[in-house]
Amino acid sequence: MRVATSTTGPLQDLDHWDEFLQGVYPEPPAAEPAVGTFRDYRAEARASVKEFYRLNHLHQTRAFVQAKKREFLPLQRRRMGVWPAMEFLNTLVDDSDPDTSLTQIEHLLQTSEAMRRDGRPRWFILTGLIHDLGKILCLFGEPQWAVVGDTFPVGCAFSDKIVFPEFFATNPDTAVPEYQSELGVYAAGGGLHQVDLSWGHDEYLFHVVKDYLPEPAQYMIRYHSFYAWHREGAYDQLLNERDRAMLPWVRDFNRYDLYSKAETRPDVSALRPYYETLIAEYFPPELNW
Numbered sequence: 001m002r003v004a005t006s007t008t009g010p011l012q013d014l015d016h017w018d019e020f021l022q023g024v025y026p027e028p029p030a031a032e033p034a035v036g037t038f039r040d041y042r043a044e045a046r047a048s049v050k051e052f053y054r055l056n057h058l059h060q061t062r063a064f065v066q067a068k069k070r071e072f073l074p075l076q077r078r079r080m081g082v083w084p085a086m087e088f089l090n091t092l093v094d095d096s097d098p099d100t101s102l103t104q105i106e107h108l109l110q111t112s113e114a115m116r117r118d119g120r121p122r123w124f125i126l127t128g129l130i131h132d133l134g135k136i137l138c139l140f141g142e143p144q145w146a147v148v149g150d151t152f153p154v155g156c157a158f159s160d161k162i163v164f165p166e167f168f169a170t171n172p173d174t175a176v177p178e179y180q181s182e183l184g185v186y187a188a189g190g191g192l193h194q195v196d197l198s199w200g201h202d203e204y205l206f207h208v209v210k211d212y213l214p215e216p217a218q219y220m221i222r223y224h225s226f227y228a229w230h231r232e233g234a235y236d237q238l239l240n241e242r243d244r245a246m247l248p249w250v251r252d253f254n255r256y257d258l259y260s261k262a263e264t265r266p267d268v269s270a271l272r273p274y275y276e277t278l279i280a281e282y283f284p285p286e287l288n289w
């Protein structure tokens with residue numbers, strides 16, 4: 001059975017969010033954000049992308065995030081291997097032109113193949129392969145705004161470094177006095193692991209795979225959509241030394257995530273044996289989802 005992306009939200013193609021971010025954060029990400037190069041992303045954004053952000057910033061409250069964690073993190077929905085999870089994600093089809101739009105598996109392979117060409121470690125390539133598998137949340141009926149979108153802490157003040165910060169005016173958490181300071185409910189320097197980020201595919205997949213991958217891979221998966229941190233440097237007050245040590249990995253990963261998309265279509269069946277071997281090196285035959 002195929003499920004259309006648009007059944008769960010305004011985006012006609014989940015990649016319209018990624019494409020929008022490529023506009024907000026042009027290459028090269030390794031450089032520090034240049035001062036004075038503000039881009040007017042509001043003018044350039046598609047109406048559907050704006051509507052997507054409006055819903056995301058309206059509904060992602062601390063209570064919502066905690067409820068989703070209780071709902072999904074017991075990981076009791078399915079048992080599936082990594083390649084079958086890729087095939088499952090592939091049943092999610094975007095509504096834009098199927099001749100030009102890549103399938104979900106092709107997107108994952110593009111990211112991992114770019115890493116492979118650069119001679120990155122095997123665990124790094126594997127992380128590229130799997131990093132978006134959490135988008136199967138869409139296939140469990142979750143709305144787009146609770147699956148994709150850049151993530152941000154809840155339970156403290158929303159940073160103006162998050163795109164479309166004005167949409168937070170409608171978020172019920174802005175009426176909770178405890179959440180209005182830079183630290184909110186969190187301890188200074190307590191580390192990101194204690195912080196609830198807006199709910200989506202990053203946090204979900206982190207919990208599925210965390211026991212099998214090295215720490216930099218865990219950070220790359222868990223925080224790859226946390227642009228306000230890894231691209232804008234916001235929320236420094238929440239970080240601990242581990243977070244600071246891992247940031248270069250997250251930034252390194254982002255280069256491949258955001259900018260490896262326009263290349264050639266990968267040959268899925270030719271690549272499969274290589275990746276099945278790589279998957280088996282790190283993961284058991286089945287995981288809890």
Ligand SMILES: [Fe+2]
Pocket residue numbers: 131132201224225
């Ligand atoms: Fe992602």
Ligand SMILES: [Fe+2]
Pocket residue numbers: 131132257
């Ligand atoms: Fe991605």
